[in-house]
Amino acid sequence: MIIRPVSHADLPALQQIAVESGPGFTSLIDDRDFLVGKIQSSIDSFARPVSEPGQESYLFVLEDPATGEVMGTTGIEAAVGLSSPLYHYHKSRVVHHSRELGLYRSVDVLNMCNHYTGCTEICTLYLRPQFRRAHAGKLLSRVRFLFMAQHPQRFADTVIAEMRGVSNEAGESPFWDWLRAHFVDLDFATVTQLAGAGDKGFIAELMPKYPLYTNLLSDAAQAVIGRVHPDTRPALAMLEREGFRHQGYVDLFDAGPTVEAQRDRIHSVANSVTCRIQAIGRDTPVLHAGQETGQGRVLAVANTLCEGFRATVTDQATYLPDHGVLQVPAALARSLNLHDGGQARFVELAAARSGHGTGQHRSEHATPFREYQYAL
Known part of the structure; x- marks a missing residue:
């Protein structure tokens, strides 16, 4: 297995990954022009001399050198939110208190914000199902930290990862279902595709501007705030072992958690x-x-x-x-x-486990492919 920068020859494989990954995977969408532009942006970013992070976008592919097939992909955005706003909800608590009446009520609220503007984001991790083998998921995830450690001037001090939130097999999100019913009458697949393509005007135009009191949401929507998709739990656990922590920021569409870490304190960077x-x-x-x-x-x-x-x-x-x-x-x-x-x-x-060399095509015991499918 070899990780290398993406090239235009990888376009068919990226198109297939965009189809396989489904609507929850917003960083790759099934649009040829979009993917061609993403590949070219990555090529330009790797070639560009950089003294501080800007709008560079680094996309890597995992290749089987014996066949030349693309097994998966993984990426880094050097500084997010500079050309297109990066929106999140921040979950916090407000208190309504009347001393005269002796009434007290504490409630959770969601406030839309752009807190992570300028931060580095790790993203676009996908391992294709036919290429399950030992350590492939770990390599796709942690190779980004090796690259950051070697080229720290290209990345921000704070690194984030937006984790996929809860949705069902049909690609429907309980959190978005509530927002759709009250504010934006678009299905989840459409809004994630729009956001993935950078078309975020509808957020400013249609999404609620004022705090959302979470106790007014449906029970199903409340239950998934800050929760990850079952397939993403191992990826979140891996990042937590690297030192990433959730600070209350969640995705605008599926309420999945965004986790953060200081670049130089990430385990695989520091060690x-x-x-x-x-x-x-x-x-x-x-x-x-x-x-x-x-x-x-x-x-x-x-x-x-x-x-x-x-x-x-x-x-x-x-x-x-x-x-x-x-x-x-x-x-x-x-x-x-x-x-x-x-x-x-x-x-x-x-x-290492005895009897299992790196060239053998065995799957990772206790960490099947689906657990890495929507890692980031």
């Missing part, structure tokens, strides 16, 4: 390691001096390039911290466009 590569061939003298770590552990390894970025997962690497050297098979180094002595960055994903 990633820069190193030199020793490419090990059949006749390579192998250095064993000093402490060895990493042997038998599953690592995500990436080169340090931007436009030529490559990353993969392996349990065949050994790190020598006394020398700052990561020993990897020569074939793996070539797949990452790394030469002997080249610079790389890695982070540990998990302990």
Whole structure:
């Protein structure tokens, strides 16, 4: 498995992903012109010299090098809300109190806001069902943090992730059903497609401007505020382990939670390691001096390039911290466009399980594909 920047040759695969992912996946929509523009924006962003985050959009694909097929996708928006408003509801509490009458009532309210303008957003994570295998979901999620760690000037101090909210198999959201009945007579699939394409004028024109008292919503709508889709729970748990937390901000359409973290405190950013590569061939003298770590552990390894970025997962690497050297098979180094002595960055994903090499196509036990389908 190799992660690389998207190219125009990936358009058919992205179109298929847009169809497979359904209406809850707003960052890829089934519109050829939209997808062509998204690919070109990503190509331009990887190529652009950047000293501070702007409107760059980085889209990666996970490729099976044996077949060239696109297995999945994952992305980063460098600074959201600059050209098109990024709306959220913020859940807070107000108190109505009359000392004279001895009456007291505390109620939750939702206020529309643009709190996360300028923040970096991780998004567009999708693993296709036919490509379930060990560590693919983890690699798609955490490779973004390796890229941030290597190129911090391209990203904001605060990183967010909008988690998919609760909807049923027909793609209907209980939260949106209530809003539709009272304010915006458009179905959930239509509004998410409009928002995904950047057409957000209807939000300013039709959505309620004043606080929504949650006790006036239907019971079904109240029950899903700040809740994630069942398929998204493992992805949320993964981000929570990285240090992301929910601070009361929810999506405008399905009320799914938005979680946030400080970029440099994200676990995979703070604990990633820069190193030199020793490419090990059949006749390579192998250095064993000093402490060895990493042997038998599953690592995500990436080169340090931007436009030529490559990353993969392996349990065949050994790190020598006394020398700052990561020993990897020569074939793996070539797949990452790394030469002997080249610079790389890695982070540990998990302990390796005996008998399961990275090349074997087994699914992740206890973390089936559907749990990553709508990760972000």
